[in-house]
Amino acid sequence: MSDLDYLSRATPHSQAARSDAPIHVAMVMGRLSRASGGIFEAVAGLAPALRSRPGIEVDVFGLQHPVSAAQDLERGGVPAQAFPTRGFPSFGYSPALDRALRASSADLLHVHGLWMYPSVAAPRWAAARKAPYIVTPHGQLDRWALAHRRWKKRLAGFAYEMRHLRGASCLHALCEAELASIRAIGLTNPVCVVPNGVHPPMPTANVAPLWRSRVPGRASILLFLGRLAPQKGIPNLLQALAIARDAAASKAWHLVIAGWGDPDYRARLEHMAATLGLEGLVHFVGPQFGEEKARSLAAADAFVLPSLSEGLPIAVLEAWAARLPVLMTPQCNLPEGFARAGAIRILPEPDSIATGLRELFAMPMTRRLEVGMLGAALIQERYTWSRAAGDMESVYRWLLGLAARPATVDLA
Incomplete structure (x- = not known):
């Protein structure tokens, strides 16, 4: 399938639009907390690095957790909101998240992680806005990860997760092995391969932990x-x-x-x-x-x-x-x-x-x-966040019809 076939799925922008036009990205994740582990660390690294680039606005939306980390993102200059949930905590049903996304001026959603309510909210937003979204599974489609609590994930897959994944304008793999895992379950979306970054070590002044x-x-x-x-x-x-x-x-x-x-x-x-x-x-x-x-x-x-x-x-x-x-x-x-x-x-x-x-x-x-x-x-x-941010910006601009397909993107 060609680039234009994918881009025609959902982009409100003209192909003739300026490649340096301002863009607004909304990152969406499950629990907005350090308890989300590597997913939070990735968002906390990528979002500020993107926001530091000219012409990019980034917000983060997530679900409430007793130990919130929204303030950590805000200290890095990234607006962050966590919304209340109802029902099963492991799913995180949140009508308030839906309302916030509808009110957002975002051009594109970037969903981090699977198996929670953002996997339902993102396709709804995309259908209503006729705009693209990208999904980063963060290793949750690896064979071992899928086998862990398999019956729950099969129910979730039938109910909403495969619709979420198949509807994405692009999937984001962190490495070639994750790209292989994505293809192994039959997903044919474009997949960009962009690794995580890391911050330089913080000075410790020789103070022991x-x-x-x-x-x-x-x-x-x-x-x-x-x-x-x-x-x-x-x-x-x-x-x-x-x-x-x-x-x-x-x-x-x-x-x-x-x-x-x-x-x-x-x-x-x-x-x-x-x-x-x-x-x-x-x-x-x-x-x-x-x-x-x-x-x-x-x-x-x-x-x-x-x-x-x-x-x-x-x-x-x-x-x-x-x-x-x-x-x-x-x-x-x-x-x-x-x-x-x-x-x-x-x-x-x-x-x-x-x-x-x-x-x-x-x-x-x-x-x-x-x-x-x-x-x-x-x-x-x-593995610097500045490099990761540059690569992701190229993917976002391609999905919005503002730039050519970058070399990081694999077409099945």
Whole structure:
């Protein structure tokens, strides 16, 4: 299908319009909270970077959460609104969101994430406005992600999600693996492949994170930073550390698990660590945001992400930006990290992770520093928010009929 076939779906702009014409983008997500994990981090990185570009207005619309992060976006100069919901919290039905979108002057919607009420609101807005929308699944169409709670997702798919996805003027994949996942479920929309970015490390003035006093002063720290959820593979990591316990103890390595999530799931992880006899080596320190996250990264000596499923994890990018050596699975969808940043390749199973841990624990400090520099160089080359914003602006302008199709867009 040609570019014009796609663009004729829904664009109010003339093909002859100026390529530098002002545009207004409304980003829409589920819960407007850091509890939304990587989705919020992506919105919080991309929206300000777009807004800093000439001729682009960006707002963020989301659903209310007890711990709102709207103020974090507003501090970055991005107007953000969170709307009340009714009924099942996991869906987030919100007539107030519909009303706000109808009142918005946005030329285009950019929906982040699936399976919640924005997946219903976006097609309605597009039909009424005769305007395009783009959807970023953020890894939620990966095979493992679709299999997790499969019956609920099948019901949602039949009810509204496939209509939402098929109706999008473009889908946004974070990496080539996500593009393959999108095509594997039969979606034939245009797909742009634009990776996440990352902010430069915040200055910490050599201030230690609040949890540092809980870990022996001379210990080397392996950091896990992210949501405490099944797809992150933390049980495998704990079993692997139990296997490699002697190597960890001989080099005084400790594992710090910094994250948020379901309290019951965290309790199960803590019980598992205790059952494995890891109380002295594993430290659950809770969520780390803003300055505390920067201090946690600065205090670490290495980073690990043993995920079973990801889109493109910002946590790994942050670790590279902080010049940390990284252990990660292929499911993190960052193959260049193995080829160019010295990342230690682990599979999402205990024995493989234990082998990777032993490799890290035996690595001289000088080599760890060299590997950290490789990761930082890769970030500067490929994973800045300014680059991501430039690529997304090109996609938006193409969808609005203001520019030619960019090279990032794949047509099925």
